[in-house]
Amino acid sequence: MAVAPGISEGKVLIHFQEEESIPFRDLQDNELDAEVARFEASLLATRGELQALQERLAESAGSGDAGIFDAHLLVLEDPTLIDEVIKGIRREKHNAEFVFHGVSHRFIKTLSAIEDPYLRERAVDLEDVARRIIRHMLGKSGHHITGHDRSHIIVADELTPSDTAMLNRDNVAGFVTEKGSKTSHTAIMARSLGIPAIVGLEGICSDLENGSVVLMDGYSGKVFLNPSPETLAHYQQLAQEKEHVEAGLETLRESDSSTLDGRHITLAANIELPEELDEVSACGADGIGLYRTEFLYFNRSTPPDEEEQFAIYKHVAERIKPAAVIIRTLDIGGDKPTECLDLAHEENPFLGCRAIRFCLNNPEIFKTQLRAILRAGVHGNLKMMFPMISGHEELLHAKALLAESIKELSERGITFQEDMDLGIMIEVPSAAISADILAREVKFFSIGTNDLLQYLMAVDRGNERIAHLHDASNPAVVRILKTIIDAAHAEGIWVGVCGELAGDIEFTPLLIGLGIDELSASGVLVPRVKKAIRSLDMKACREVVAQALSAQRAAEIYAFSTGLARTRYPDLF
Numbered sequence: 001m002a003v004a005p006g007i008s009e010g011k012v013l014i015h016f017q018e019e020e021s022i023p024f025r026d027l028q029d030n031e032l033d034a035e036v037a038r039f040e041a042s043l044l045a046t047r048g049e050l051q052a053l054q055e056r057l058a059e060s061a062g063s064g065d066a067g068i069f070d071a072h073l074l075v076l077e078d079p080t081l082i083d084e085v086i087k088g089i090r091r092e093k094h095n096a097e098f099v100f101h102g103v104s105h106r107f108i109k110t111l112s113a114i115e116d117p118y119l120r121e122r123a124v125d126l127e128d129v130a131r132r133i134i135r136h137m138l139g140k141s142g143h144h145i146t147g148h149d150r151s152h153i154i155v156a157d158e159l160t161p162s163d164t165a166m167l168n169r170d171n172v173a174g175f176v177t178e179k180g181s182k183t184s185h186t187a188i189m190a191r192s193l194g195i196p197a198i199v200g201l202e203g204i205c206s207d208l209e210n211g212s213v214v215l216m217d218g219y220s221g222k223v224f225l226n227p228s229p230e231t232l233a234h235y236q237q238l239a240q241e242k243e244h245v246e247a248g249l250e251t252l253r254e255s256d257s258s259t260l261d262g263r264h265i266t267l268a269a270n271i272e273l274p275e276e277l278d279e280v281s282a283c284g285a286d287g288i289g290l291y292r293t294e295f296l297y298f299n300r301s302t303p304p305d306e307e308e309q310f311a312i313y314k315h316v317a318e319r320i321k322p323a324a325v326i327i328r329t330l331d332i333g334g335d336k337p338t339e340c341l342d343l344a345h346e347e348n349p350f351l352g353c354r355a356i357r358f359c360l361n362n363p364e365i366f367k368t369q370l371r372a373i374l375r376a377g378v379h380g381n382l383k384m385m386f387p388m389i390s391g392h393e394e395l396l397h398a399k400a401l402l403a404e405s406i407k408e409l410s411e412r413g414i415t416f417q418e419d420m421d422l423g424i425m426i427e428v429p430s431a432a433i434s435a436d437i438l439a440r441e442v443k444f445f446s447i448g449t450n451d452l453l454q455y456l457m458a459v460d461r462g463n464e465r466i467a468h469l470h471d472a473s474n475p476a477v478v479r480i481l482k483t484i485i486d487a488a489h490a491e492g493i494w495v496g497v498c499g500e501l502a503g504d505i506e507f508t509p510l511l512i513g514l515g516i517d518e519l520s521a522s523g524v525l526v527p528r529v530k531k532a533i534r535s536l537d538m539k540a541c542r543e544v545v546a547q548a549l550s551a552q553r554a555a556e557i558y559a560f561s562t563g564l565a566r567t568r569y570p571d572l573f
């Protein structure tokens with residue numbers, strides 16, 4: 001599956017997620033000094049690697065985020081740990097990896113068992129650093145995901161969203177994974193960062209070797225090993241054609257996102273990190289329709305406090321004003337775990353304590369974020385949105401915590417925006433079905449189609465084996481979208497789509513025909529969606545919807561919507 005557009009050529013770099021296997025060797029007395037020196041050298045090399053990472057992160061994300069490596073650097077200076085390993089090598093006469101692995105695991109186990117959350121976090125730091133040290137001893141440090149350049153294509157079984165958050169167009173030419181799907185957060189992130197990506201290529205890690213040259217086509221999902229001169233020439237031409245279409249879209253940057261007959265659709269961009277703000281301005285979006293704030297909580301050992309969050313939200317608000325920014329509150333869990341929050345292990349994380357459920361169980365973490373958003377509100381045009389709402393009581397509970405946050409700020413005498421528009425994501429079927437009830441409580445809805453389809457059709461959004469079932473053409477999807485949009489309009493509130501469907505121009509006719517008021521997509525896709533909107537009219541789109549509502553098969557619905565799309569903007573396909 002091609003999940004982020006672009007064509008790249010590069011050298012394969014296989015990234016292993018799983019634990020390294022630890023070799024075991026007996027040593028002779030005369031080998032012990034050298035083994036100790038090898039261990040010490042790996043500590044130094046790890047220090048260098050962490051410092052380089054810290055500098056890179058400070059440049060791209062600011063010094064607050066870069067602070068996460070301080071705790072990791074401290075582990076490298078822990079005299080008890082180092083002493084035990086050196087003594088262990090001399091006493092047991094075993095190789096350094098083996099001894100270090102044993103000692104560090106004992107430390108991790110002890111720390112994890114302690115009640116104090118601070119010390120438990122140190123266990124996470126130690127685990128992370130221990131993995132780096134072992135990789136250095138095994139001579140595999142070069143395989144770490146960052147620290148490369150544009151000449152590499154990362155090939156992996158799976159990348160986590162936090163891995164992907166460390167990548168950018170300067171350190172990777174593209175990535176290819178065995179697992180994942182179009183709506184997995186790793187794919188979403190790749191699109192946002194403009195990194196070509198292909199997922200769902202089972203067996204690719206064993207089919208390729210480090211250093212092999214591949215060409216990847218992020219439009220069709222093909223990977224060519226040792227591409228022939230003909231293939232390269234073909235793709236060079238294709239890349240030029242794509243550039244030509246992109247240049248054409250560029251001219252629409254300042255134009256209005258209205259249909260031919262004048263219906264205005266607000267067209268916004270989704271972001272995960274403040275680094276993407278340039279892209280938002282460049283793509284011609286009308287503000288930000290979804291700011292996934294959970295990315296702030298990745299790759300660090302402690303969650304961001306109120307001041308840090310305030311500074312970041314203020315920066316985003318100021319950059320985008322007078323246009324609106326919809327800040328979604330923490331949507332952690334599911335396929336977005338993080339080390340810095342105490343998420344319990346769950347058998348079914350997507351059905352577990354994720355997003356608003358986690359926040360309601362951890363009111364202090366939630367209110368810290370709410371206060372930061374409310375304070376940043378005076379610096380721009382911010383709106384707030386709760387994820388994963390499944391019913392009325394849950395929404396009232398979240399609103400009660402919002403009221404508490406407002407009260408706390410008033411008592412502190414701090415300026416903040418009291419009447420900020422509040423909306424919810426509709427991404428759980430129960431919320432969709434009771435949309436008429438929920439609409440009375442908020443100012444807007446934003447439909448999260450990634451999760452809505454996942455929960456509606458019981459199809460894991462990240463599983464490549466059943467990705468074909470995550471299909472917006474299913475008659476059930478059309479009906480549920482209609483239920484939500486009609487309920488919102490009956491209550492006089494606006495409704496948008498911020499899931500990946502918003503950026504899929506094959507379905508723009510259907511969404512417009514259903515009466516959607518806003519679409520929010522990855523910045524790279526915004527120009528295409530704008531062109532699609534400007535090429536359609538309400539009458540034709542409503543006809544697509546009428547046909548779709550009476551259709552029995554997904555294939556028919558797909559044909560109705562894409563039929564109109566391909567007639568009106570053929571050059572975008």
Ligand code: PEP
Pocket residue numbers: 290292331427447448449450451452498499500
């Ligand atoms: C969605 O579920 O459609 C959505 C936009 O939220 P996320 O992809 O972050 O879960």
Ligand code: MG
Pocket residue numbers: 387427448450451
């Ligand atoms: Mg979601």
